[in-house]
Amino acid sequence: MVMKSSVEEDEAGWGLGIPEKMKNNANWVDITQDFRGACKELNLGELLHDKLFGLFEAMSAIEMMDPKMDAGMIGNQVNRKVLNFQQAVKDGVIRVRDLSLPELIGIMDTCFCCLITWLEGHSLAQTVFTCLYVHNPDLIEDPAMKAFALGILKICDIAREKVNKAAVFEEEDFQAMTYGFKMANNVTDLRVTGMLKDVEDDLQRRVKSTRSRQGEQRDPVVEMEHQQCLALFSRIRFTRLLLTALIAFTKKETSSVSEAQKLMTQTADLLPAIHSTLHHGVQAQNDTSKGDHPIMMGFEPLVNQRLLPPTFPRYAKIIRREEMVCYFSKLIDRIKTVCEVINTTHLHGILDFFCEFSEQSPCVLSRSLLQTTFLMDSKKVLGSHLMHDMIKDALRGFVSPPVLSPKCCLYNNHQAKDYIDSFITHCSRPFCSLIQIHGHNRARQRDKLGHILEEFATLQDEAEKVDAALHSLLLKLEPQRQHLACLGTWVLYHSLRIMIHYLLSGFELELYSMHEYYYIYWYLSEFLYAWLMSTLSRADSSQMAEERITEELQRRGSSKKTKKKKKTRPLSREITMSQAYQNMCAGMYKTMIALDMDGKVRKPQFELDSEQVRYEHRFAPFNSVVTPPPVHYIQFKEMSDLKKYTPPPQSADLYLAASKHFQQAKLILENVPSPDPEVNRILKVAKPNIVVMKLLAGGHKKETKVLPQFDFSAHKYFPVVKII
Amino acid sequence: MAAMNEENGTAVYNAVEASGPSLARQKLENLLNKSMRIRMTDGRTLVGLFLCTDRDCNVILGSAQEFLKSTDSFSQGEPRVLGLAMIPGHHVVSIEVESDSLLSPRVI
Numbered sequence: 125m126v127m128k129s130s131v132e133e134d135e136a137g138w139g140l141g142i143p144e145k146m147k148n149n150a151n152w153v154d155i156t157q158d159f160r161g162a163c164k165e166l167n168l169g170e171l172l173h174d175k176l177f178g179l180f181e182a183m184s185a186i187e188m189m190d191p192k193m194d195a196g197m198i199g200n201q202v203n204r205k206v207l208n209f210q211q212a213v214k215d216g217v218i219r220v221r222d223l224s225l226p227e228l229i230g231i232m233d234t235c236f237c238c239l240i241t242w243l244e245g246h247s248l249a250q251t252v253f254t255c256l257y258v259h260n261p262d263l264i265e266d267p268a269m270k271a272f273a274l275g276i277l278k279i280c281d282i283a284r285e286k287v288n289k290a291a292v293f294e295e296e297d298f299q300a301m302t303y304g305f306k307m308a309n310n311v312t313d314l315r316v317t318g319m320l321k322d323v324e325d326d327l328q329r330r331v332k333s334t335r336s337r338q339g340e341q342r343d344p345v346v347e348m349e350h351q352q353c354l355a356l357f358s359r360i361r362f363t364r365l366l367l368t369a370l371i372a373f374t375k376k377e378t379s380s381v382s383e384a385q386k387l388m389t390q391t392a393d394l395l396p397a398i399h400s401t402l403h404h405g406v407q408a409q410n411d412t413s414k415g416d417h418p419i420m421m422g423f424e425p426l427v428n429q430r431l432l433p434p435t436f437p438r439y440a441k442i443i444r445r446e447e448m449v450c451y452f453s454k455l456i457d458r459i460k461t462v463c464e465v466i467n468t469t470h471l472h473g474i475l476d477f478f479c480e481f482s483e484q485s486p487c488v489l490s491r492s493l494l495q496t497t498f499l500m501d502s503k504k505v506l507g508s509h510l511m512h513d514m515i516k517d518a519l520r521g522f523v524s525p526p527v528l529s530p531k532c533c534l535y536n537n538h539q540a541k542d543y544i545d546s547f548i549t550h551c552s553r554p555f556c557s558l559i560q561i562h563g564h565n566r567a568r569q570r571d572k573l574g575h576i577l578e579e580f581a582t583l584q585d586e587a588e589k590v591d592a593a594l595h596s597l598l599l600k601l602e603p604q605r606q607h608l609a610c611l612g613t614w615v616l617y618h619s620l621r622i623m624i625h626y627l628l629s630g631f632e633l634e635l636y637s638m639h640e641y642y643y644i645y646w647y648l649s650e651f652l653y654a655w656l657m658s659t660l661s662r663a664d665s666s667q668m669a670e671e672r673i674t675e676e677l678q679r680r681g682s683s684k685k686t687k688k689k690k691k692t693r694p695l696s697r698e699i700t701m702s703q704a705y706q707n708m709c710a711g712m713y714k715t716m717i718a719l720d721m722d723g724k725v726r727k728p729q730f731e732l733d734s735e736q737v738r739y740e741h742r743f744a745p746f747n748s749v750v751t752p753p754p755v756h757y758i759q760f761k762e763m764s765d766l767k768k769y770t771p772p773p774q775s776a777d778l779y780l781a782a783s784k785h786f787q788q789a790k791l792i793l794e795n796v797p798s799p800d801p802e803v804n805r806i807l808k809v810a811k812p813n814i815v816v817m818k819l820l821a822g823g824h825k826k827e828t829k830v831l832p833q834f835d836f837s838a839h840k841y842f843p844v845v846k847i848i
Numbered sequence: 849m850a851a852m853n854e855e856n857g858t859a860v861y862n863a864v865e866a867s868g869p870s871l872a873r874q875k876l877e878n879l880l881n882k883s884m885r886i887r888m889t890d891g892r893t894l895v896g897l898f899l900c901t902d903r904d905c906n907v908i909l910g911s912a913q914e915f916l917k918s919t920d921s922f923s924q925g926e927p928r929v930l931g932l933a934m935i936p937g938h939h940v941v942s943i944e945v946e947s948d949s950l951l952s953p954r955v956i
Binding site for chain 2: 153156160162167169172174177181182185188197430
């Protein structure tokens with residue numbers, strides 16, 4: 125019965141909802157019963173379909189009435205009228221003038237929450253543009269609301285432009301679509317900040333006039349007004365400062381970055397005032413009885429529901445106001461950190477800066493700001509340095525190649541110059557890409573690092589050729605000097621770093637199963653870190669050779685015997701750290717082997733794959749690299765075979781060996797001058813592991829069948845082993 | 849019109865019963881790639897090409913467009929493009945096809 129009545133109702137209203145073409149030949153015939161009857165004749169599981177349409181196509185259909193897939197569903201389930209801005213104003217649901225202070229505060233706070241939700245990857249249509257006021261600020265008569273709406277739009281617009289330009293986002297990070305909304309493009313940035321400033325000054329006057337005077341009896345109404353004015357003032361000022369800071373980032377000069385940093389500090393100072401006045405704003409009216417969103421004056425969560433593409437995150441959960449302040453304070457901290465990049469001018473320092481920044485998993489806006497600050501346009505780095513010069517400096521600092529030393533005859537040799545210049549030009553792109561990769565989110569980085577190895581392999585090849593050519597040139601001109609594997613060492617160093625980063629990030633992303641740990645740590649300790657250390661020491665000796673020559677030249681010039689200064693080698697810290705990492709990896713490798721011997725590693729039932737398939741998959745990106753050559757599974761099995769030792773070590777021997785490795789790592793790290801947080805983090809893993817390994821070597825809980833636990837909370841690459 | 853439809857419906861339904869499952873299948877196959885209008889339990893109507901169905905009357909429409917019920921403030925004649933959409937059988941309220949698609953040759 126219900127069915128029938130709904131059909132009749134349908135007949136009545138159809139003309140309105142259907143386009144012209146459909147209406148003309150709208151000789152629709154109801155076949156419901158017929159169709160259902162015919163369907164029943166089909167077999168269970170049988171699909172009736174065209175030849176060209178199969179199960180595969182059927183899979184990609186969106187499912188109607190599934191709240192996860194059907195964006196149109198929610199809009200149809202609420203029992204209220206969804207009005208757009210003009211309609212809402214006409215119907216008197218919202219006002220464009222005479223907004224009370226609590227209303228303004230509430231609307232602004234909700235807007236901030238929407239802004240953050242957008243920055244966290246939701247669409248503008250479901251966040252900022254659920255605020256009806258920003259749909260058309262021209263219609264707003266209230267000066268504070270108008271300036272604020274324009275300010276928010278400008279902030280969104282600049283943020284969007286920055287993120288788009290930096291291109292370090294993926295669909296899971298950011299939605300750049302504006303759905304045809306105007307982002308206050310008819311008003312200049314300056315005009316908007318000016319309007320905000322005017323409102324701010326007005327409010328400041330009101331704050332001052334309502335301030336309590338000494339000896340005066342305080343009128344609670346005035347006191348309330350004072351508080352609320354102050355709250356609104358903080359919000360308007362916050363908006364203005366944030367906008368001004370973002371505008372500063374769009375300027376080309378480096379000085380504007382430090383200006384932005386100052387502005388961010390001022391912005392942060394306002395946060396306590398905003399936090400303490402959250403309660404002054406009107407709160408959302410909750411009628412969530414039907415799974416509806418909380419409704420806030422001036423907001424209509426469903427206003428844009430029809431604009432959303434069919435397959436879409438159907439429901440954006442807007443963050444709460446308390447979290448908003450906290451998020452802003454973290455965002456401001458991140459942006460302040462970004463500003464510090466201008467103090468680093470050395471390429472390796474910058475790479476480290478990007479790596480470190482990325483380790484905190486920063487938001488897409490701060491990542492993008494870092495990218496655009498670093499590479500304002502394609503040639504200039506940090507607005508002033510050329511990428512070319514930066515690479516030259518990095519080479520000088522790392523291996524001191526004779527060709528880049530003014531004391532060497534190659535320095536002014538045209539041919540040599542051509543070689544080195546074209547090499548450096550070719551370096552520019554891979555290094556820019558590498559820096560860009562570090563701007564992506566952590567999961568995407570890994571994938572991209574795997575791909576960039578190909579580019580570094582090509583670069584490696586060229587570096588070796590240029591080295592050989594320069595060496596033969598140098599032999600003719602200055603037979604006592606060498607130019608062997610200078611550029612090659614430098615490129616190799618970066619390739620190795622990428623490979624190590626690639627493998628280690630798998631731990632952070634929790635990609636590896638426990639039974640895979642042993643070959644990953646083996647590859648790192650026996651192979652990659654070993655290569656890294658030999659590369660570093662080759663670079664170090666190349667530096668020393670160059671220094672000796674320079675010293676000799678000086679001594680000859682001044683004939684005075686220069687005092688031999690004991691200088692710390694520039695690369696010594698990195699060599700030390702690599703040793704520590706290598707020991708940690710070796711310790712983990714031996715631990716895993718021994719645990720396996722004791723039957724404490726759960727192995728999967730390999731049915732469709734095998735360990736070899738997994739191994740090859742894990743190290744697949746390394747196949748594109750020539751130096752270091754990839755270690756194939758068969759080689760790995762041979763190299764790691766314990767039977768080649770007589771007598772073959774038992775699990776107790778291996779635990780003891782592992783303990784020694786952790787001990788060694790601890791020793792190395794404890795002697796690092798001025799330890800950074802990373803040193804302490806590794807120590808936090810090494811120390812307990814020494815003890816656990818010693819216990820295990822002594823036969824502690826040997827019989828227990830409970831699997832050990834690996835706790836990565838102290839360090840993301842090395843776990844604390846726990847035996848229960 | 850409604851009365852006529854129902855009469856039409858029952859007539860065909862009887863015919864299906866009379867001549868067994870193969871005719872039912874033929875009948876559905878004749879509808880493939882024809883325009884179809886499906887009303888759902890929440891009042892929305894989808895118009896698209898009929899591509900696939902099964903025993904539970906789950907229907908897949910291609911190039912589907914979504915129309916809201918006319919009482920809604922948003923149905924200013926603007927359909928929303930959905931593309932490939934599956935309507936679960938238990939959410940199907942009514943199915944309609946254009947009259948001429950029923951006239952297509954039937955296998956006897």
